[in-house]
Amino acid sequence: MLIITIKQGKEKSLLSGDPWIYPSAIEKVDGKPQERNRPGATAIVQSSARQFLARAAYNAKSQIAARVWTLREDEPVDHAMMKRRVQAAVAARGQGLDPQALATLVDGDKDGLPGLVVQAYGGQAGYLVCQFNAGAVELWKVPIVQALLAATGCANVYERCDPLVRKGEGLLVKPGALAGDEPPQRLMVRAGRGLVPMDIRTGFVYPK
Known part of the structure; x- marks a missing residue:
């Protein structure tokens, strides 16, 4: 080590x-x-x-x-840590979400998962969109995805990549489905009081 x-x-x-x-x-x-x-x-x-x-x-x-x-000397960095922290984040934010909103489930350092952002759309039948923005969570991608699948019951996990961020971390830029199906190119997503057409794979909002 x-x-x-x-x-x-x-x-x-x-x-x-x-x-x-x-x-x-x-x-x-x-x-x-x-x-x-x-x-x-x-x-x-x-x-x-x-x-x-x-x-x-x-x-x-x-x-x-x-x-x-x-900061704890007696706390190892392992699969169990990733599972605990994903479960805690989902438990804290995963209840009562608007299925048409792109809602944040995991928010990086706030959840003890540095560089990881996970957004949910459509409930269990919908999609999780993940960004692994640091080598810290990139190295633990497989157990993190497994923990997300178990904690949310959502079978579809997609990785969004910000090229500038990923390259700055020395990571490959390779967006795509990590589990299940890829989201469709265009979905109606809650923004304020209305709905906007969005590609949740990239965050691009289509002109009305």
Whole structure:
């Protein structure tokens, strides 16, 4: 596992709750080259005095060098963590949604899933649209999708890709269905009090 050592004094923002670690805060990164070059590889973050600070996802290709998973030393980063956090996010936001709205189910760092945005349309018979905007969640894509399928009962999961964001993270740009069917090109989506024609795969709103 990688070990990220933070420069003296730079741990203050981390301890105050900032989930992002920038390259300027890092003294050194120890570990195998293949791990250092893999976007989203799990790392232990320690202070300059070698005290544990966090577990984080490291990405040498990103302007955000590491994204914190947990400040608890006894909490491993594994499939079970992804399942728990997806379940918690869906439980918090998944009730009473307007089936014609494109509603947010998972909202990145707020849900402990850095870089992940999931929107729902159409209830269980509809679609989940996911954006894996960081190496952190890209590396755990399969268990995250499995957890979404189980937590929502929705069988159709589509990945939307923002080329600038994905390339900035060193990730491939490959939108498409991750489970079930791809959404149709045009759906009527709630916007305020009315409905607008939208391609939920991209977020493009058609002219009226």
